[in-house]
Amino acid sequence: MTDEQHEGGFRTDMAISVDKGGPRYGEFVESARLFMDRVRAAMPTEELVDDLIDELATINAKLEAVAIDEWNSPSGTRIDLPARGNITLPPYLVNRADATGVDATLRFTRFHLGGNNAAHGGYIGTAFDDLLGMTGALATGKVTRTAYLTVNYRSITPLYTDLSVTTQVTKVDGRKIFVAAQMRDGDRLCAEADGLFIALNPGQP
Numbered sequence: 001m002t003d004e005q006h007e008g009g010f011r012t013d014m015a016i017s018v019d020k021g022g023p024r025y026g027e028f029v030e031s032a033r034l035f036m037d038r039v040r041a042a043m044p045t046e047e048l049v050d051d052l053i054d055e056l057a058t059i060n061a062k063l064e065a066v067a068i069d070e071w072n073s074p075s076g077t078r079i080d081l082p083a084r085g086n087i088t089l090p091p092y093l094v095n096r097a098d099a100t101g102v103d104a105t106l107r108f109t110r111f112h113l114g115g116n117n118a119a120h121g122g123y124i125g126t127a128f129d130d131l132l133g134m135t136g137a138l139a140t141g142k143v144t145r146t147a148y149l150t151v152n153y154r155s156i157t158p159l160y161t162d163l164s165v166t167t168q169v170t171k172v173d174g175r176k177i178f179v180a181a182q183m184r185d186g187d188r189l190c191a192e193a194d195g196l197f198i199a200l201n202p203g204q205p
C-alpha cells in the first residue's frame with residue numbers, strides 16, 4: 001500500500017491479503033476470541049487473577065514488539081478469515097458478495113452478550129455497519145464511510161446460533177449508496193437496518 005492510497009484520515013483502498021501473519025494466523029485470532037469469551041464468563045479466584053495478569057503481561061509484551069500500523073496489519077485485511085481476522089467485529093463468514101449485496105453467516109458468542117443470553121445491540125449494529133460498508137465498497141469499487149445507520153431490533157438475537165445477514169443496495173445516487181440489511185435466526189427477523197454510505201474521494205480525510 002502506498003502513501004497515496006491512504007492519504008487523509010481513512011483508507012481509500014483495501015489492502016486485502018490471504019497470507020499476512022502466516023497460515024495459522026486465523027487459529028491465533030480464534031484463540032483470542034475464545035479468550036475474550038472466557039474472560040467474559042469467568043469468576044476467577046484472587047490467586048488466578050494474579051497469575052493471569054503476569055501471563056498476560058508476557059503475551060502483551062510479545063505482541064507489542066510486533067505492532068504495526070493499521071494499513072499493513074493482517075487484522076482487517078485477511079479476506080480468507082471470519083470478519084477479515086478483525087476481533088473487533090463479530091465473526092461472520094461471507095457466503096456471497098457482489099455489487100448488489102452480501103449474504104453472510106454470523107455467530108455471536110459470550111463476548112457479545114447483552115443480557116439474558118441475547119446479543120448486545122451495539123454488536124448487532126457493528127455487524128450491520130461492517131457488512132453494509134462492504135456492500136457499499138463492492139457496489140462502487142471504492143471504500144465507503146457510514147453517513148447514517150438506523151437499526152431496528154425486531155426480536156431477541158440469540159448467542160451461539162448461526163444467524164443469516166443479507167444486505168442489499170437499494171439506490172445509488174452519485175457518491176451516495178443507500179443500503180439495507182436484515183439479520184435472521186432461521187425465518188425469524190431479529191433486526192434490520194438501513195443506511196447511507198458515502199464513497200470517499202481520493203485523499204478525503
Ligand SMILES: CCCCC/C=C\C/C=C\C/C=C\C/C=C\CCCC(=O)SCCNC(=O)CCNC(=O)[C@H](O)C(C)(C)COP(=O)(O)OP(=O)(O)OC[C@H]1O[C@@H](n2cnc3c(N)ncnc32)[C@H](O)[C@@H]1OP(=O)(O)O
Nearest residue numbers: 014079094097129130133134137144145146147148176198
Ligand atoms: C469474500 C468477499 C469479501 C470481499 C471484500 C473486499 C473488499 C471490501 C473492501 C472494504 C470494505 C469492507 C468492509 C467495510 C469496512 C468498514 C465499514 C465501517 C464504516 C464506518 O464505520 S465509517 C466510520 C463512521 N462514520 C464516520 O465517521 C463518518 C463521519 N462523517 C463524514 O466523514 C462525512 O460527513 C461524510 C464522508 C459521511 C460525508 O461528507 P462529504 O464531505 O464527503 O460529503 P457531503 O457532506 O457533501 O455529503 C455528500 C452527500 O451525502 C449527503 N449526506 C451526507 N451525510 C448525510 C446524512 N447523515 N444524512 C443524509 N444525507 C447525508 C449530503 O447531503 C450530500 O448529498 P447531495 O450530494 O445530494 O447534496
